Amino acid sequence: MNKKISITAFSSISPLGNNPDAVWKKYLDNQHCFSKQFLDQQETSVARLDTESKQIVTEIRESDIKYKFLDDSVLFALAASRKAVQQAGWKSDDVFGINIGSSRGATDLFEKHYKEYIDTGKAQTLASPTTTLGNISSWIAHDLQSTGPEISHSITCSTALHALLNGVAWLKSGMADKFLIGGSEAPLTDFTIAQMRALKIYSRIDQIKESWPNLAFDFKKTQNTMILGEGAAVCCLEAGESKSAIAYVTGVGYATEILEHNISISAEADCFQKSMKMALKDENLEDIDVIVMHAPGTIKGDLTELRAIEKVFGSQLPLLTTNKWKIGHTFGASGILSLELALLMMEHNTFINVPFSEKQNQTKPIRKVLINAVGFGGNAVSILIEKA
Numbered sequence: 001m002n003k004k005i006s007i008t009a010f011s012s013i014s015p016l017g018n019n020p021d022a023v024w025k026k027y028l029d030n031q032h033c034f035s036k037q038f039l040d041q042q043e044t045s046v047a048r049l050d051t052e053s054k055q056i057v058t059e060i061r062e063s064d065i066k067y068k069f070l071d072d073s074v075l076f077a078l079a080a081s082r083k084a085v086q087q088a089g090w091k092s093d094d095v096f097g098i099n100i101g102s103s104r105g106a107t108d109l110f111e112k113h114y115k116e117y118i119d120t121g122k123a124q125t126l127a128s129p130t131t132t133l134g135n136i137s138s139w140i141a142h143d144l145q146s147t148g149p150e151i152s153h154s155i156t157c158s159t160a161l162h163a164l165l166n167g168v169a170w171l172k173s174g175m176a177d178k179f180l181i182g183g184s185e186a187p188l189t190d191f192t193i194a195q196m197r198a199l200k201i202y203s204r205i206d207q208i209k210e211s212w213p214n215l216a217f218d219f220k221k222t223q224n225t226m227i228l229g230e231g232a233a234v235c236c237l238e239a240g241e242s243k244s245a246i247a248y249v250t251g252v253g254y255a256t257e258i259l260e261h262n263i264s265i266s267a268e269a270d271c272f273q274k275s276m277k278m279a280l281k282d283e284n285l286e287d288i289d290v291i292v293m294h295a296p297g298t299i300k301g302d303l304t305e306l307r308a309i310e311k312v313f314g315s316q317l318p319l320l321t322t323n324k325w326k327i328g329h330t331f332g333a334s335g336i337l338s339l340e341l342a343l344l345m346m347e348h349n350t351f352i353n354v355p356f357s358e359k360q361n362q363t364k365p366i367r368k369v370l371i372n373a374v375g376f377g378g379n380a381v382s383i384l385i386e387k388a
Contacts, residue, residue: 005168006238006245007385009088011080012340014231015047015327018056018079024344030355032214032326034207034227040193045203045213047229047328048188053079067139069126071106072186074139076232081140081180088236088244092145096178098137099151099166100234101159103332103375105133108189136184148176156375157294159183159332160233161383164339168252171239182234183333193228201226201298216297216324217354219306226297229328233336247343250368251384253278256377269308271380272372276312279370279382288318288384290345290369292338295322296329305372318370319351319360335373335381342369346387 015033016023026033033047049057057075061067067075077100090096113127129135134152141150149170155162160183167179196202203225207213215225237249255274280288291309295302309317323341330337345351346369351362367387374380 003172003239004241005171005249006240006242007235007247007249007343008238008242008244009084009236010233010246010340010343011083011087012231012233012337013049013053013056013076013079014233014330014337015049015229017050018053020344023340024348027341027344027352032212033229034213034328036207037188039188040190040197044193045207045227046188047227049230069130070139071109071130072230073102073106073184073232074136076186076230077136077140077182077184077234078143080182080232080234081144084234084236085144085180090178090236094178095148095176096146096180097148097151097167097170097176098141098146098180099163100136100140100180100182100184101153101155101163101332102133102136102184103154103156103159104185104187104192105154106131106135107187107192111189111191140180154332155379156377157296157329157331157334158373158375158379158381160334160336161371161373161381164249164383165252165254165381167237168249171237177239179237180234181237182232183336184232185331185333186230187228187331188230196226196228200224203227203297212325212356214297214325214328215356216295216302217293217322217357219303221299224298227328229330231327231330231333231337233333233340235336235339245388247346247385247388249383250386251279251281251283253280253382254380256379268311269304269374269380271378272305272308272374272382273311275380275382276308276370276372279384280312283384285313286316288368288370289364289366290319290321290342290351292342292369292371293320293322294334294338294372294374295324297324305374319362321352321354325354325356335371338371338373339383339385342371342385345369
């Protein structure tokens with residue numbers, strides 16, 4: 001990249017909390033955020049928003065009659081976006097773009113509207129406008145009274161990092177000076193859980209009997225252990241260097257590989273090898289301090305990404321970590337929540353180990369972190385950030 005892109009603000013709402021101090025405290029406690037919820041006709045491990053965050057969402061829903069009919073995926077994104085824009089000091093008359101993606105969009109609302117249609121033969125008046133994928137970005141634009149371009153997209157689990165790619169492209173082209181990017185997901189519904197179980201990737205570990213129901217980053221596990229979580233996160237991007245930057249985006253990479261199956265990925269994750277090499281093309285590999293892996297908790301997903309990292313870095317691997325053992329897989333929001341972990345490790349100069357894995361020792365300051373995400377379809381994104 002021929003010019004740096006500044007990250008000037010970041011905000012999230014997730015099972016970890018809704019402010020940086022709370023999120024960091026959660027990362028330090030070495031406990032997972034999973035609880036039981038009755039979904040898909042059985043008790044199911046999920047990662048839900050904490051009580052305080054749920055109250056924030058409720059207050060937003062009740063603040064405007066129009067918000068009463070919106071899906072949680074929109075309200076999560078509204079909560080995060082308000083804080084980020086305030087933190088960045090952006091004003092309503094500033095022209096900035098918005099790209100908030102989601103893998104599944106208005107999941108809960110869509111399922112409710114469809115069930116009502118099957119039961120009654122009639123569709124609600126607002127069923128269509130409140131379930132379109134684009135309504136996340138458009139409602140954020142309405143809420144923030146912004147006047148810039150609005151983009152929404154879904155590219156499965158790499159959605160949020162594709163939003164970052166889009167933001168970088170707009171800023172580097174000169175078509176915008178500021179962009180709000182991120183991802184939001186509210187997938188804790190009966191049908192979504194049923195789909196994951198049909199793929200045989202959802203965790204069957206009893207969290208009452210076992211300490212770790214999601215074994216993301218355990219490369220020797222003998223069963224798939226993915227668990228779903230909910231949440232949203234956004235960050236403010238600005239072209240060039242900024243005095244208020246908390247970090248810089250210094251490399252981006254992306255790739256798609258030819259698939260043998262709808263959800264497959266090659267044995268050595270060719271797409272990840274290509275995306276990482278692209279993001280790292282101007283870097284000395286020894287300078288990369290940490291990689292935040294996608295590592296969803298599935299046997300093949302975790303292991304193939306590790307193989308790709310080994311192919312790119314050889315025997316001298318950076319520190320490796322993931323957060324899905326703790327907050328589950330948030331689909332389209334997962335990449336941006338991984339970026340949050342990267343930013344916090346940089347800020348506190350503290351590496352977060354996965355507690356049930358072999359401990360890795362931090363031997364130098366954390367200044368450069370690579371973040372990976374990949375989704376169904378073999379679409380990978382790698383983002384390199386550097387401490388400001």
